[in-house]
Amino acid sequence: MAPVTNEGPGGTTVHRITCTHDCPDACSAQVTVTDGVAVGIRADSTHPVTGRHLCSKVDRYLERVYSPDRVLHPLRRTGPKGEGRFEPVSWTDAIDEIAERWTAIIARHGGEAILPFSYLGSMGALSAFGPTYRLFHRLGATQLERAICGGQALAINRAMTTPLQADPELLVESRLIVCWGIDVVSTSIHGWDLMRKARKAGARLVVVDPYRSPTARRADTHLALHPGTDGALALGLGHVIIERGLADQAFIAEHTTGFDAYAAEVAPWTPERTAAETGLSAEAVEELAVALATTAPAAIRFGVGMQRADGAGSAVRAIQCLPALTGQWRHRGGGIVNARTMGLLNYEKLWGPIPPTRRVNMIQLGRVLTDPQLAPPVKALFVWNSNPAVITADQNRVLAGLARDDLFTVVHDLFVTDTARYADLVLPAPSMIEHDELVGSWGFNYVSRNRSAIAPLGQAKANAEVARLLARRLGLDEPVFAMSDDELIRYCLDGSGAEAVGAGYERLDTEGFVRVPHPGGDTPFAHGGFPEPGGRFGFASEVFDRAFGLGPVPHYRPPAESPETRPDLARRFPLRLLTLKRPHSVNSSYAHLPVLLGAEPRTLIEINPADAAARGLADGDPVRVVNDRGEVSGFAAVTDHVARGTVVVPFGRWLTDGPGANALTADRIGDLGGGPTFCDALVEVAPGTVGRA
Numbered sequence: 087m088a089p090v091t092n093e094g095p096g097g098t099t100v101h102r103i104t105c106t107h108d109c110p111d112a113c114s115a116q117v118t119v120t121d122g123v124a125v126g127i128r129a130d131s132t133h134p135v136t137g138r139h140l141c142s143k144v145d146r147y148l149e150r151v152y153s154p155d156r157v158l159h160p161l162r163r164t165g166p167k168g169e170g171r172f173e174p175v176s177w178t179d180a181i182d183e184i185a186e187r188w189t190a191i192i193a194r195h196g197g198e199a200i201l202p203f204s205y206l207g208s209m210g211a212l213s214a215f216g217p218t219y220r221l222f223h224r225l226g227a228t229q230l231e232r233a234i235c236g237g238q239a240l241a242i243n244r245a246m247t248t249p250l251q252a253d254p255e256l257l258v259e260s261r262l263i264v265c266w267g268i269d270v271v272s273t274s275i276h277g278w279d280l281m282r283k284a285r286k287a288g289a290r291l292v293v294v295d296p297y298r299s300p301t302a303r304r305a306d307t308h309l310a311l312h313p314g315t316d317g318a319l320a321l322g323l324g325h326v327i328i329e330r331g332l333a334d335q336a337f338i339a340e341h342t343t344g345f346d347a348y349a350a351e352v353a354p355w356t357p358e359r360t361a362a363e364t365g366l367s368a369e370a371v372e373e374l375a376v377a378l379a380t381t382a383p384a385a386i387r388f389g390v391g392m393q394r395a396d397g398a399g400s401a402v403r404a405i406q407c408l409p410a411l412t413g414q415w416r417h418r419g420g421g422i423v424n425a426r427t428m429g430l431l432n433y434e435k436l437w438g439p440i441p442p443t444r445r446v447n448m449i450q451l452g453r454v455l456t457d458p459q460l461a462p463p464v465k466a467l468f469v470w471n472s473n474p475a476v477i478t479a480d481q482n483r484v485l486a487g488l489a490r491d492d493l494f495t496v497v498h499d500l501f502v503t504d505t506a507r508y509a510d511l512v513l514p515a516p517s518m519i520e521h522d523e524l525v526g527s528w529g530f531n532y533v534s535r536n537r538s539a540i541a542p543l544g545q546a547k548a549n550a551e552v553a554r555l556l557a558r559r560l561g562l563d564e565p566v567f568a569m570s571d572d573e574l575i576r577y578c579l580d581g582s583g584a585e586a587v588g589a590g591y592e593r594l595d596t597e598g599f600v601r602v603p604h605p606g607g608d609t610p611f612a613h614g615g616f617p618e619p620g621g622r623f624g625f626a627s628e629v630f631d632r633a634f635g636l637g638p639v640p641h642y643r644p645p646a647e648s649p650e651t652r653p654d655l656a657r658r659f660p661l662r663l664l665t666l667k668r669p670h671s672v673n674s675s676y677a678h679l680p681v682l683l684g685a686e687p688r689t690l691i692e693i694n695p696a697d698a699a700a701r702g703l704a705d706g707d708p709v710r711v712v713n714d715r716g717e718v719s720g721f722a723a724v725t726d727h728v729a730r731g732t733v734v735v736p737f738g739r740w741l742t743d744g745p746g747a748n749a750l751t752a753d754r755i756g757d758l759g760g761g762p763t764f765c766d767a768l769v770e771v772a773p774g775t776v777g778r779a
Contacts, residue, residue, distance in 0.1 A: 097120060097121050098118065098119065098120045099118075099119050100116050100117070100118050100119075101116070101117045101119060101519075101537065101538075101539035102114060102115070102116055102117075102130055102598045102599075103115055103116075103117055103518065103519050103536050103537075103539055104523075104525045104534035104535075104536050104598070104599060105140075105144055105518065106208045106209045106210045106213065106518045106523060106525055106536070107143070107144070107208075107209065107518075107672045107675065108205070108206040108207065108209055108235070108672055108673065109141075109209075109273065109274065109529070109672060110273070110274045110277065110527065110528055110529020110530065111135060111136070111141070111274055111275065111276045111277065111527070111529055111530065112135075112209070112525055112526075112527030112528075112529065112530065112532060112534065113129065113130075113133070113135070113136040113140055113141070113144060113276065114129075114130035114132070114133035114136045114534065114598065114599055115127055115128065115129060115130055115136070115140060115144060115147075116128050116129070116130050117519050117539040117540075119539055119540055122540060122541065123540065124148055124151060124152075124519060124539060124540050125148075126148075127140070127144070127145070127147050127148055127519075128140070133532075133599060134255070134601065135255070135276045135530050135532070136276060137276065137279060139275075141275045142669065142670055142681060143670060143671065143672060143675075143676055143681055146679075146680070146681045147517075147519075149679055149680055149681065150500070150517060150676070150679060151517045151519060151520075151540075151543070152543075153501070153679065155501050155502070155678070156500055156501065156514075156543060156544070156546075157499065157500060157501060157502060157506075157512055157513075157514040157515075157544075157546075158514055158543055158544025158545060158546065159174045159175075159514055159544055159545045160174065160175050160176065160177055160179075160180040160511065160512065160513050160514065160545065161173065161174060161175065161502075161511065161512040162174075162175045162179075162180070162183075162510070162511055163509060163510050163511070167488065167489045167490075167491070167495075167507075167508045168485070168488070168489055168507055168508050169507065170502055170506070170507035172502070172512060175511075177545060177547070177555070180511050180513060181555050181556060181559050182559065183511065184496055184511065184556060184559075185556065185559040185560050187466065187494045188200060188225070188466055188560070189560070191465045191466050191494070192225065192226075195462040195463065195465055196226065196462055197225045197226025197227050197228075197443065198226065198227065198228045198443055198444045198462055199228075199462045199463060199464060199465040199466060200222065200225060200227040200228065200464075200465070200466040200467075200468070201227065201228045201230065201446070201454070201464045201466065201467050201468070202218070202219075202222040202227055202228075202230055202468050202470075203230055203448065203451065203467060203468065203469045203470075203472060203474055204218070204230070204232070204469065204470045204471040204472050205232055205234060205235070205448070205471055205472040205477070206235070206471060207470070207471035207472055207473075207499075207673075207675065208471050208518065208523075208549075209525060209526075209528070210518070210523035210524060210525050210536070211431055211433060211436065211523070211524040211525070211526065211575070211578050212436075212521075212522070212523055212524065212548065212549065212550045212571060212574055212575070212578075213470075213471060213521075213523060213548065213549045213550070214471055215433040215436055215437060216433075216436040216437070216549065216550050216553070216574060216578075217436060217437075217550050217553040217554065217557070217566050217567060217569075217574065218470065218549050218550070218552070218553045219436065219437030219438075220436065220437045220438040220553070220564070220566055220567075221553045221556060221557055221562070221567075222468075223437060223438055223439065223440055223441055224438075224557075224562050224564070225560075226441055226443055227443065228443060228444045228445070228446055228464065229440070229443055229444065229445045229446075230445075230446060230447075230448050231445055231446065231447040231448060231760045232448055233447065233448070233449070233759055233760035233761050233762070234448050234449055234477065234478070234761075234762055235390050235393075236389075236390045236393055236761075237393070237756075237759040237760050237761035237762070238393045238398045238399035238402050238756060238757075238758055238759040238761040239388075239393060239399075239402050239759075240759060241399065241633075241634075241758055241759025241760070241761075242399065242402055242403060242406075242630070242633075242758070242759070245629060245630065245633035245634070246617040246618070246629060246630075247617045248605070248615075248616070248617035249424070250406050250409075250421070250422055250611070250616070250617075250623075251421075251422055251423065251424040251610075252385070252415075252419075252420065252421040252422065252423050252424075252604070252608075252609075252610060252611075253423070253531060253604035253608060254277065254280065254387070254423040254424060254529065254530055254531075255280065255530065255531070256385075256418050256419040256423070256608060257277070257280040257281060257284055257385055257387075257419060257423055258280050258283045258284050258287070258419070259284070259383060259418050259419030260284050260289050260383050260384065260385040260419040260420065260423075261284075261288060261289050261290070261381050261382065261383060261384065261419075262289060262290050262292070262377055262378065262381040262383075262384035262385070263281055263284060263285075263289055263290070263291050263292070263384075263385050263387065264292045264293075264294060264374070264378070264384070264385070264386045264387070265281075265291065265292070265293045265294070265295070265301055265305070265387050265389070266293075266294040266295075266316065266386055266387065266388040266389070266392055266405065267294065267295060267316060267388055267389045267390070267391035267392025267393070268295075268301070268387060268388060268389020268390070268391055268392075269295065269297075269299035269300060269301045269302075269389075269391065269666075269667075269669075270301045270387070270389075271299070271300040271301045271304065271669070272299065272300055272301070272667065272668070272669035273389070273667065273669075274529055276530075277387070277529065278301070284419075290306045290307075290377070290381070291304070291305045291306050291307075292305060292306065292307045292308075292309065292374060292377070293305040293307070293308045293309070294309045294311060294316070294319065294392075295308070295309075295310065295311075295391065296310055296311060296312065296313045296662075296664055296728075296729060296732055296765075297310070297664055297666060297692075297727060297728055297732075297734060298310065298726070298727035298728070299666075299727075300669065303727075307370075307373075307374070309366055309370055309374065310365070310366075310729045311364040311365055311366050312363075312364055312365040312645075312648070312662060312729075312731075312732070313394075313395065313645065313648075313662050313663075313664055313732065313765040313766075314394075314395030314396065314397065314398075314644070314645030314648065314765055314766055315363055315364040315365070315644070315645070316392045316395070316398070316401040316404075316405070317397050317398075317400050317401035317404050317640070317641075317642040317643060318355065318360055318363040318364050318642045318644075319360060319364050319366070319371065320401060320404035320405045320407070320408065320640070321351065321352045321355040321360070321404055321640070321642055322352075322355040322356070322357060322359070322360025322361075322364070322371050322375075323371065323374060323375040323378060323408060324348070324352040324355070324375075324404070324407060324408065324411060325352040325353065325354075325355040325356060325357075325360070325375075326357060326371065326372050326375035326376070327375050327376075327378065327379045327408075327411055327412060328349050328352065328353075328411075330375075330376065330379075332375075332376065332379035332380065332412070333379070333411050333412065334379075334411070334412055334413030334416075336413070337410070337413035337415070337416065338410070338411070338413075340614070341410070341415075341611070341613070341614045341616070341621075341622055341623060342410050342616075342622050342623040342624070342625055343618075343619075343620070343622045343623070343624050343625065343626065344624050344625040344626025344627065344638065344639070345625050347625065347626035347638065347639050348407060348411075348625035348626060348639055348640075350639075351639045351640070351641065355642075356368075357369075357371045357372050363642075363644070363650075365729065365731075378408060378412055378414075379411075379412045382413075382414065382416075382417050382420060383414060383417035383418060383419040383420030383421075384409075384412065384414050384420055385414075385419055385420055385421065385422070385423045386405060386408065386409065386421070386422050386423070387422075387423050387424070388402065388405055388422070391666075393756075393761055393762075394665075394761075394762050394763060394764040394765040394766075395645055395756065395763055395765055395766050396643055396644070396645055396646040396754065396756050396757060396763050396766050397642060397643025397644060397645070397756070397757050398756050398757065398761055398763075399634065399636075399756060399757045399758030399759055399761060400636060400640050400641055400642065400643050400757055400758070401640075401642075401643075403627075403630060403640040404640035404642075405422070406422065407623075407625055407640060409421040409422055410616075410623040410625070411625075415609065415610070415611040415612055416609065416612045417609065417612075418608045418609055420609075421610075421611065424529065429583060430526060430533060430582060430583035430584040430587070430589070430602060431524065431526045431533070431578055431579070431582055431583075431584055432577075432578050432579070432580070432581065432582045433578070435577060435578060435580075436566065436574065436577070436578055438564070438566065447755060447760050448474070448478065449478060449479050449753050449755060449760070449762045450479070450480075450753045450755070451474050451478045451484050451487065451753075452478065452479070452480045452481070452482075452483030452484035452485075452486070452487050452753060453480070453483065453753055454487070455467075455483075455484070455486075455487020455488065455490065455493065456483055456486055456487045456490075464493065465492065465493065465494060466493070466494045466495075466496075467488075467493060467494070467495045467496070468495075468496045468498075469495070469496070469497045469498065469499075469505055469506075469509075470497075470498040470499070470515070470549055470552075471549070472505075473499075473503045473504060473505050473673075473674045473675075474488075474505050475488060475503070475504035475505040475507075475508065475741065476503070476504050476505070476673075476674040476677075476738060476739070476740060476741065476746055476748065477673055477674055477737075477738070477748070478748060478753075479748055479751040479752060479753040479754075479762060479763075479764060480715060480748070480751065480752060480753040481716060481745055481746060481748040481749040481751075482715065482716045482745065482749055483753075484748075485508075488505065488508035489508060494510055495508055495509045495510050495511075496509060496510065496511045496512075496513065497509040497511075497512050497513070498512075498513040498514075498515050498549065498552060499512065499513075499515050500514070500515050500516075500517060500546075501678065503674070503740070504674075504740050504741045513547070513552060514544055514545055514546040514547065515546055515547070515548070515549070516538075516542040516543070516546040516547070516548050517543075518536070519538065519539040519540055520538050520539075520540055520541065520542045520543065520546060520548075521536075521538050521542065521548040521571065522536055522537055522538055522548075522571040522572060522575065523535075523536040523571075523575075524536070524575045524578055524579070524594075526584070531601055531602050531603070531604050532599050532600065532601050532602070533584045533589040533594065533599065533600055533602055534594070534598060534599040534600075535575065535591075535594035535595055535598060535599070548571065550571055550574060551571075553567065554567050554568075575591065576591050579591045579594070584600075584602060587602045587603055588600060588602065589602050611623070617629070624638065625639065626638040626639045627639075633758075634757075634758040634759075636757060636758065643757050645662075645763075645765075645766045646752075646754055646763060646766040647752070647766045647767050647768045648662060648766070648768070649662070649731070649768070652768065655768050656768055658770065659712075659713045659714075659768035659769050659770045660731070660768070660770065661697065661731060661732060661733045661768065661769050661770060661771060662731060662732040662733070662765075662767075662768065662769075663711075663713075663732075663733060663735065663750055663751070663765060663767040663768065663769045664728070664732055664733070664734045664735070664765055665734075665735055665736075665737040665747040665748070665750075665751065665764050665765065666734055666735075666736060666737055667736075667737050667738060668682060668685075668686060668736055668737075668738060669685075670682040670685045670686065671738050673737075673738045674738040674739070674740060675738075677738050677739050677740045678740050678742070682739075686736070688720065688721055688743070689718070689719065689720030689721065689735075689736060689739060689743055690720055690721055690722075690723040690736065691709050691711055691718070691720040691721065691722055691723060691733060691734070691735060691771065692723045692725050692727060692728045692733065692734035693709075693722055693723070693724055693725075693728060693733050693734075693771055694724075694725070694726065694728050694729060694730040694731070694732070695724050695725075695726060696730045697730055697731065697733070697771070698722060698724045701771060701772065701773075702773070703722050703724070703771070703773065704722070704724065705722060705723065705724040706721055706722065707721065707722045707773065707774070708720075708721055708722075708773065708774030708775065709721065709722045709771050709772065709773060709774045710771070710772050710773070710774045710775075711733060711735055711750060711769050711770070711771050712750075712769060712770055712771075712772060713750055713767065713768060713769045713770070715749065715750055715751070715752065715767075716745055716749030716750055717745065717749060717750075718735055718744070718745055718746065718747060718749055718750060719743070719744050719745075719774050719775075720735070720743075720774075721774075722771075733769060733771055735747040735750065737764075747764075748764070750767055750769055751763075751764045751767050752766065752767060754766065
């Protein structure tokens with residue numbers, strides 16, 4: 087199917103677009119447009135991954151496009167910050183005001199007093215990375231470390247230069263699939279389709295997750311370990327495999343180094359010790375270890391969920407040792423599965439030279455905005471593709487920072503989000519069907535070219551266009567700021583890895599999407615080729631040690647807050663916190679729309695029946711989840727989906743009904759890569775004060 091085809095009379099056309107949500111699937115969809123209005127959206131069945139269906143969110147995407155809450159023209163604040171009272175202004179006035187305020191701030195405090203804040207509300211190259219980055223680089227603004235999601239694994243991949251990943255589409259050939267810290271059903275529905283095919287062919291599914299997620303409910307085995315103890319489990323699995331003589335000694339001898347040091351590290355991690363640390367049974371640890379070593383091919387798909395703990399980076403490295411230990415890299419459908427397309431696009435060409443300016447971690451936004459000793463202070467905040475009032479840690483401190491009268495805040499978004507309620511100016515953004523884009527999937531090996539299906543609603547302008555307007559007003563005359571979106575896409579692809587493997591501009595423009603070959607083929611490390619000296623996998627890795635200073639062999643780093651590591655704190659707050667994404671939203675993107683509010687109209691606090699009974703709570707009772715950082719109110723959902731000693735608070739809900747999950751989380755940074763520790767938190771649950779359900 088071409089990107090645009092005619093379909094029937096009356097000016098009806100069908101446009102192919104690729105979803106730009108922060109989701110691994112990057113689905114291809116067909117948008118039906120009649121007389122300039124999008125009237126339907128459906129899956130593009132010609133896409134090998136998307137197939138015949140979209141997720142529950144994009145299936146109702148036009149509710150988002152045509153929501154009555156859309157921001158359709160620039161807005162200027164008229165009331166106190168946080169109240170969300172605005173009046174319309176022209177684009178000219180908005181751009182003038184931003185340029186004048188920034189110029190004055192730079193003159194007094196320097197460029198580092200300006201902080202750009204974004205993440206992957208759109209995965210498109212132009213929206214997420216493009217000339218907006220270059221604009222702030224030219225201004226000498228503070229740089230943002232964007233490590234809030236999967237930062238640990240990404241950091242390890244960068245350090246190793248070649249990610250230890252196999253083609254995810256080969257999951258259909260796996261005979262054992264381990265989903266580790268990922269709810270595939272909720273966050274990668276087309277990844278789940280592949281797993282279903284594998285299971286029909288005889289594969290076994292094991293889910294490692296503290297929560298009995300929709301994926302865990304469908305699994306053959308669910309291992310509900312304590313949050314943040316994934317590293318202990320990985321080391322314990324290594325112990326059993328070696329102790330039982332199940333390691334692939336031929337693969338180890340031919341393609342690895344440092345085995346003896348690794349064996350010494352895992353030696354103390356008996357099934358009993360592993361069970362005591364993780365909350366699992368010793369038998370469950372032994373069973374999974376034997377299955378990993380005796381089933382081929384066996385694939386591990388680990389996710390972001392297990393990368394929210396103090397020792398998550400070390401846990402990722404410990405997991406990476408398992409396919410080398412068992413020789414799973416020999417097999418199609420074995421090893422660790424994920425895509426490797428992101429490095430194929432020349433994002434660096436778009437954002438230009440990176441100046442040596444101050445760097446701050448996005449997880450610590452509240453600390454940055456409220457630190458009286460920070461020099462220079464942050465005086466201007468520009469937010470796009472993100473909703474930091476909801477998604478960053480230590481929420482109460484973030485809101486205090488956003489409420490500063492001396493902080494000039496601009497938010498570019500489709501809606502007046504919780505962050506936008508604190509903005510001085512709100513700029514209207516288009517939906518993903520309203521502008522051109524280039525998309526590299528981070529879950530599968532596809533690159534896509536989007537052309538807009540409809541014109542931008544109202545006065546909405548895409549990120550790249552806003553960057554062009556601001557650059558022109560500020561007198562920045564680099565050629566990138568004069569390029570159209572189409573020219574930027576050509577520029578990004580020219581000389582890129584995507585172009586080298588057949589996903590150049592002309593083919594993408596004609597076909598819409600192109601599957602790129604997985605580096606190394608179907609068995610990328612069957613014969614070595616690991617990103618370490620000699621092409622061998624380093625169980626004791628000097629590359630890892632030099633990059634992170636954590637030693638060459640993976641160690642276990644326990645949660646920073648748990649009953650075991652903080653017994654003093656646990657006396658007041660005895661429950662472990664899990665903050666979970668919901669299947670009807672992408673982070674906070676759908677939290678105010680019918681697709682989520684219809685499925686979960688109120689905040690549900692999931693608690694184990696034993697913990698509820700100990701506190702005199704019944705299903706539906708109003709409850710409060712509290713610790714020293716904050717409090718979240720909701721209604722008890724008493725369920726065995728959550729293990730005893732753990733409580734689940736949904737992540738991503740807007741603050742309409744009060745503080746969200748991040749009111750309880752710490753802005754502590756994990757062991758490597760600047761990753762978060764959202765699930766290293768202790769809380770207590772107490773009766774609430776609102777009426778019973």
